[in-house]
Amino acid sequence: MIFGIPHELKDHETRVGCGLVPHNVATLVAQGHTVYFQKGVMEPAGVPDEEFLKAGAKCVDTMEEVYEKSDFIAKFKDMTEGDMKMPFKRGQIIMTAFHMAEGTAKPEQVKALAEAGVTCISIETSRYPDGSRAMTRPMGEIAGRTAVLLGGQYLQRQYGGSGVSIVPIIGARRARVCILGGGHAGMCAAQVAEGMGAEVVVFDVNIQRLEYLRTVLNNTALRAMSEQAFAEEVAKADVLINCIYAYPGMKVPVVTREMVRSMRKGSVIVDLEGEGIIETAQYTTISNPYFIEEGIVHVGVTNIPAMVPASANESYSAYMFPMVQDIAKYGLKEACKRNYVLKSCVMMVDGKVTQKEVADSQHCEYVPLDPDTML
Structure with a gap:
């Protein structure tokens, strides 16, 4: 199989697709596969091209060349306008986070990918047999833990924050952190926040999840979601961290403008999941990470783990590369079996959308995946 690693076009994206760091590339090459990488592909993460060349990969100058030469495109983040201009090939596998199941319609992108006849594997929709998220776990951990650090940073006065310290100071009140969502990212955020000495409260709709969190969190208040209780806690929060996605049919926003206005001026909102959940939120970038709305500092960076690429790439490759090896060894059909x-994360095959949550979000026909007849 011929693998290709193109540059990521998202602002300051430093992670490499599918865990194809140099030592994993060396494994694929040793197994008889070919790997092309775009010149400078991991230099933003501090990894020079020489590391890929030592691993046996071949360097090309342009992204177009990567797509033209490869059977399997290893990306990390969602397809940008620039990515969608690439010379796709029918039957080509593109593995990345397409982010098409979160309620944001992308009809032109769906149509273009369908017409190109590519096979899309959407890593962020992957699930374990129990229904829990799979390949998002390592990045959810980093995003959740780092969100608390960002909250503490942007509380500082030079950013427009209130000047409250995220860590305890003798003689001063402790900072209060409110976390929306007790999934993996929310749990990791709570662990860091309580470890730093803040007062922490987590809201979730799932009582069983809250029961589990009690076994791993020692000093965090765990509350069942209700609009009134949540609004009261938002008003008291120095840092509000959103760790939930919007989904088709969900009532949004969960955090209204009125709730944001109720917060103390200079408080901070860190939104891990992007548009929809918080009425005042907007996407931001690593280059321009924050803005102030209603007197509240908003951080809406959607690729927070790219700030720590050494850790992010190492962790992600441990999760992802075994799945890539299955595809390389068995082919996609047998690997799916x-x-x-x-x-669980094969999203599109030959123009057919094979994930119900994506079909619902993009308002198109859902065709269940049958590896024997479709791959």
Whole structure:
């Protein structure tokens, strides 16, 4: 199989697709596969091209060349306008985070990918057999933990923050952190926040999840979601961290403008999941990470783990590369039969949308995946 690693076009994106760091590239090459990488592909993460060349990969100058030469495109973040201009090939596998199941309609992108006849594997929709998210876990951990650090940073006065310290100071009140969502990212955020000495409260709709969190969190208040209780806690929060996605049919916003106005001026909102959940939120970038609305500092960076690429790439490759190896060894059809997680995230085959949550979000027909007849 011929693998290709193109540059990521998202602002300051430093992670490499599918865990194809140099030592994993060396494994693929040793198994008889070919790997092309675009010149400078991991230099933003501090990894020079020489590391890929030592691993046996071949360097090309342009992104177009990567797509033209490769059977399998290893990306990380969602397809930008520039990515969608690439010379796709029918039957080509593109593995990345397409982010098409979160309620934001992308009809032109769906149409273009369908007409190109590519096979799309959407890693952020992958699931374990119990229904929990799979390949988002390592990045959710980093995003959740780092969100608390960002909240503490932007509380500082030079950013327009209130000047409250995220860590305890003798004689001063402790900072209060409110976390929306007790999933993996929310749990990790709570662990860091309580470890730093803040007062922490987590809201979730799932009582069983809250029961589990009690076993791993020692000094965090765990509350069932209700609009009134949540609004009261938002008003008291120095840092509000959103860790939930919007989904088709969900009532949004969860955090209204009125709730934001109720917060103390200079408080901070860190939104891990992007538009929809918080009425005043906007996407921001690593280059321009924050803005102030209603007197509240908003941070809406959607690729927070790219701030720590050494850790992010190492962690992600441990999760992702075994799945890539299955595809390389068995081919996609047989790999999907052997690997539940892989099958769960095949999003599109030959123009057919094979994930119900994506079909619902993009308002198109859903065709259940049958590896024997479709791959």
